[in-house]
Amino acid sequence: MKSAVETLNPTRVRLTVEVPFEELKPSLDAAYRKINQQVQVPGFRKGKIPSRIIDQRFGRGAVLEEAVNDALPKFYSEAVTEGDISPLGQPEVDITELKDNELLTFTAEVDIRPEIEVPDYSGIEVTVDAVEVTDEDVDSAVERLRERFASSSVVERAAADGDEVKIDLEARVDGEVLEDGVATGVSYTVGSGRMLDGLDEAVTGLEAGATATFTSELKGGSHAGREAEVTVRVESVSARELPELDDDFAQLASEFDTLAELRDDSRGRLAEEKKYQQATEAQEKVLDALLELVEVPIPQKLLADEVETRKHNLEHHQLAQLGMDLDAYLSLQEKTREEFEDELKEQAEKGIRTQFVLDEIAKREQLGVSQEELTEHLMRRAQSSGMGPDQFAKAVVEGGQVQMLVGEVRRGKALATVVESVTVKDSNGEPVHLDDEEDEAETATAAADESTGAGTQAEDTAKAGD
Numbered sequence: 001m002k003s004a005v006e007t008l009n010p011t012r013v014r015l016t017v018e019v020p021f022e023e024l025k026p027s028l029d030a031a032y033r034k035i036n037q038q039v040q041v042p043g044f045r046k047g048k049i050p051s052r053i054i055d056q057r058f059g060r061g062a063v064l065e066e067a068v069n070d071a072l073p074k075f076y077s078e079a080v081t082e083g084d085i086s087p088l089g090q091p092e093v094d095i096t097e098l099k100d101n102e103l104l105t106f107t108a109e110v111d112i113r114p115e116i117e118v119p120d121y122s123g124i125e126v127t128v129d130a131v132e133v134t135d136e137d138v139d140s141a142v143e144r145l146r147e148r149f150a151s152s153s154v155v156e157r158a159a160a161d162g163d164e165v166k167i168d169l170e171a172r173v174d175g176e177v178l179e180d181g182v183a184t185g186v187s188y189t190v191g192s193g194r195m196l197d198g199l200d201e202a203v204t205g206l207e208a209g210a211t212a213t214f215t216s217e218l219k220g221g222s223h224a225g226r227e228a229e230v231t232v233r234v235e236s237v238s239a240r241e242l243p244e245l246d247d248d249f250a251q252l253a254s255e256f257d258t259l260a261e262l263r264d265d266s267r268g269r270l271a272e273e274k275k276y277q278q279a280t281e282a283q284e285k286v287l288d289a290l291l292e293l294v295e296v297p298i299p300q301k302l303l304a305d306e307v308e309t310r311k312h313n314l315e316h317h318q319l320a321q322l323g324m325d326l327d328a329y330l331s332l333q334e335k336t337r338e339e340f341e342d343e344l345k346e347q348a349e350k351g352i353r354t355q356f357v358l359d360e361i362a363k364r365e366q367l368g369v370s371q372e373e374l375t376e377h378l379m380r381r382a383q384s385s386g387m388g389p390d391q392f393a394k395a396v397v398e399g400g401q402v403q404m405l406v407g408e409v410r411r412g413k414a415l416a417t418v419v420e421s422v423t424v425k426d427s428n429g430e431p432v433h434l435d436d437e438e439d440e441a442e443t444a445t446a447a448a449d450e451s452t453g454a455g456t457q458a459e460d461t462a463k464a465g466d
Contacts, residue, residue, distance in 0.1 A: 003079035010114045011299035015079045015091075019104040024071055031066035060100065068095065068104060076108055086113040088302050111299035118360050119293050122421045126285040130426035131274045133267050141266040145253050146245065152238040158207045161191040164238040165203055169196075171218065171228040180221045180323070181228065185235065196230060206234045217332075224324040225331030279434050282424045283415055287354065290418055296353040306348040307341075358411035365417055369409045377409045 001023055006014045035054055036047045044053065054063065072093060080087055091110035098104050152164045159165050165188050171181030191200055198214040206212060211233045218228050243249045250262040315326050324332075330340055361367075382392035396402060424432040 001075060001078060003082050005083040005085065008109070010297040011302075012109060012111050013083075013085060015076070015083060015085075015108040015110070017075055017079045017106055017108070019071070019075055019106075021099075021101050021103060023075075024067055024104055027067040027071035028063065030070055031063050034066060035063065064098065064100065068098065071104075072106065075106075079108070085110075088112060088299055089305065111301050113356065113359075114297040114299070116294060116296055116356060116360055118357060118364070121290055121293060121418055124286060124289045124293075124418075124422035125425070126282060126289060126422070127425050127427060128278050128281045128285065128432060129274075130428045130430070131271060131278055133270045133274065137270050138263050138267050141270060142245065142263060145266075146242050146249065149249070149253055150240045150242050152240045154236055155239045156208075157237065158205045159190050159203050159234060159237045161200075161204065162240060163190045164188070164240055165190060165206075166235040166238075167203065168233040168235065170231045171223075172230075173218075173223050173226050173228050178221065178223055178228070181218075181223070189240075198230075199232065202230075202232050203234060206232075206237075208234055208236050210234055219332065221323045223328075224322070225328035278426070278432065282432060282434065283419055286419050286422055286424070287415060289422075291350070291353055291357060294353075294357050296356050298349055298352055303345070303348055303352060306352060307344050310344055310348055355407075355411065358414040359407070361418065362410040362414040365414065367410055367413045367417070369406050369413070373409050373413075374406060377405060377412075381405065 001017065001019050003015055003017045006016065008014055032051050032054060033047075035058065036049050039049070039054075039058065040046060041049050041053060041057060044050075051063075076091060076093070088111040091108040093106055093108045095104070095106045155163075167186050167188055169181075169183045169186060171178050173181075188195060188199070188203070190203055193200060196216040196219070198216045202212040202214040211231060213229060213231045215227060216230050218224050218226055243252065245259060247258045250256045250259045254262050254265070256262045256265060314329075319325065319329055326340075330337060333340075335343075378393055378396070379389050381396075382389045385392060387395075396405065419434060424434070426432050
């Protein structure tokens with residue numbers, strides 16, 4: 001077999017492959033055996049039909065077609081290895097010549113990873129928010145904890161801001177009650193703004209047994225994005241009572257004896273959360289600065305496939321779970337389909353560029369992935385998918401997605417390597433040191449995943465195998 005590589009552009013090549021007929025003979029023999037098992041000819045036992053009879057009855061062309069289809073993947077793979085290329089996706093194959101007992105010639109066009117040069121990035125400087133926990137931050141955290149321990153009791157008065165009400169809802173569109181637009185016995189906190197726009201205003205001032213009607217845009221269901229006439233009936237009104245902020249509350253809500261100790265613990269937890277947010281912000285900004293330094297040609301077919309994959313995941317997984325279609329989603333987002341497509345393309349382009357650049361850095365730095373690192377990443381992916389680790393791991397293995405997860409971890413480590421070599425300062429001008437290597441690698445992997453859109457395919461594969 002002989003092969004040649006022709007570069008069509010920085011991201012696409014054409015392989016031309018010539019195969020002497022004798023190298024096709026194993027596949028030709030296999031084709032005769034396969035046809036032998038599938039057909040019957042009077043006077044011959046199944047599987048014992050001579051080749052010349054098969055040629056006479058079914059045509060030599062049918063045998064050759066079967067043989068070529070069987071052999072092409074092997075010869076293509078050998079040509080890829082011989083040409084030392086890294087193909088992306090499936091090739092477009094064209095058989096240009098097939099001479100019986102002489103020669104098979106075919107071409108294969110395929111996208112490839114572009115060769116990219118990553119320049120010195122040590123001069124990158126980014127600024128992130130300083131880690132500052134104010135007394136107001138602590139007050140808010142303690143208040144949220146306090147609300148979790150609130151009690152409520154039914155009152156004989158009109159509903160007011162902060163009350164808990166039990167309500168029935170009925171939504172109509174064009175005068176028709178929606179099948180999925182009726183809900184009874186729903187608990188709702190007045191003033192929370194967590195359901196339909198206009199609901200807070202409608203229930204405020206209503207006593208038990210009273211009703212009100214208002215117009216609102218539906219946020220989910222079969223008519224998401226449509227204006228609906230909603231009738232709300234209040235079943236009961238309950239006043240919420242918050243516990244006193246004292247040492248007794250601290251003992252009730254935590255393992256601490258005093259309110260001061262509880263506040264100190266809350267301050268420490270908030271500082272850790274903000275440090276994590278700061279690390280994520282640093283990695284995202286460093287990644288953006290890195291991408292600005294590198295020119296990355298984008299394979300157009302790969303880009304088209306990535307855009308379609310992201311659109312499919314949004315429509316058939318994220319929106320489907322909300323009972324919403326794409327038109328309703330666009331209405332809520334106040335975007336045209338063209339704006340949505342442009343945004344999706346931009347995200348896909350950044351994802352592909354991120355993957356190529358970080359893969360190149362990982363290769364240059366010879367970064368590997370240990371079993372422990374892969375396991376930790378898999379556990380995180382399982383948690384985000386809402387599946388158990390064993391169930392998720394089984395589905396990923398069966399779906400052939402293990403190497404994809406390995407790639408995600410390597411890219412996270414590559415980004416962490418870049419962050420370590422650049423200058424990161426906070427908004428006060430102080431240097432930021434991301435000292436915990438394990439946490440840094442975890443947040444870097446998350447930042448890289450967010451940019452590339454990684455993880456969705458693994459989670460979709462896992463759910464499909466559920």
